[in-house]
Amino acid sequence: MNIRHVPPGGGESPCHYRRALEIVSTKWTVLVFYELEFGKKRYSELKRRIEGVTQKMLTQTLRQLERDGLVKREVYPTVPPTVEYELTPLGMTLIEPMRALHQWTEAHYDAVLRAREAYDDEGLRSPD
């Protein structure tokens, strides 16, 4: 398999990587994933655990993941409604790649912050 999305010749490629990126492009998607990685959870529990998410964004994110076949939604007809979400087998295959990204963050995010400071300081100096 080749990583190139455009062959050296300069021709077109049907690589849909760009489209696929949208699957995990939002921050909420990732956070939902890290919650469900440990097993099924109820809607309210997700909402409680994912700091700062609105019910609109949480629902929207879950719907999208369900549509993409990454998350399974299960409704129990109890008197107060109960809805549980869990990763599908397909969804579980995404855990590893996301874990790799997460580990990169843990290892290098400080360096990024330092780079930003250096870059911003540089801009302040008058070039004389």
Place this chain on the structure above:
Amino acid sequence: MNIRHVPPGGGESPCHYRRALEIVSTKWTVLVFYELEFGKKRYSELKRRIEGVTQKMLTQTLRQLERDGLVKREVYPTVPPTVEYELTPLGMTLIEPMRALHQWTEAHYDAVLRAREAYDDEGLRSPD
């Protein structure tokens, strides 16, 4: 190291993974990365190879990557200006995680598309 960003106890965590995600959150970021993975390239070459990118977005993406210390920008004072971009050592450490995500795409994107079709078809059926 633990992947959990919120401990089971329910306490807060200073995990900045959300912020870090923004580094690679745009589609252009990823495409630029896959170009520079093979060595330094000129601005015009990047623009030519990355189908559909506007100069605004390309410049904006490159500036951001430069600020984050992932890409190095080199200006040659030639008569027509020449600017080359290349990954920094820090930037190169991101290649592997992104490759993992890319490989996931190659392997499972078809399944996602099928899941979408199934989901959408389901919605068309009147629940009766």
Place this chain on the structure above:
DNA sequence: CCGAATCCGTTCCGATACTG
């Protein structure tokens, strides 16, 4: 050749109110 600056339509997202 490389890029900044502006305008402007579209999309995103939070806040709020309402439902089974």
Place this chain on the structure above:
DNA sequence: CAGTATCGGAACGGATTCGG
């Protein structure tokens, strides 16, 4: 409890114009 509906501001992103 688990959503849906609507509104409005903010941010994104494309097209265009101008500058070194």
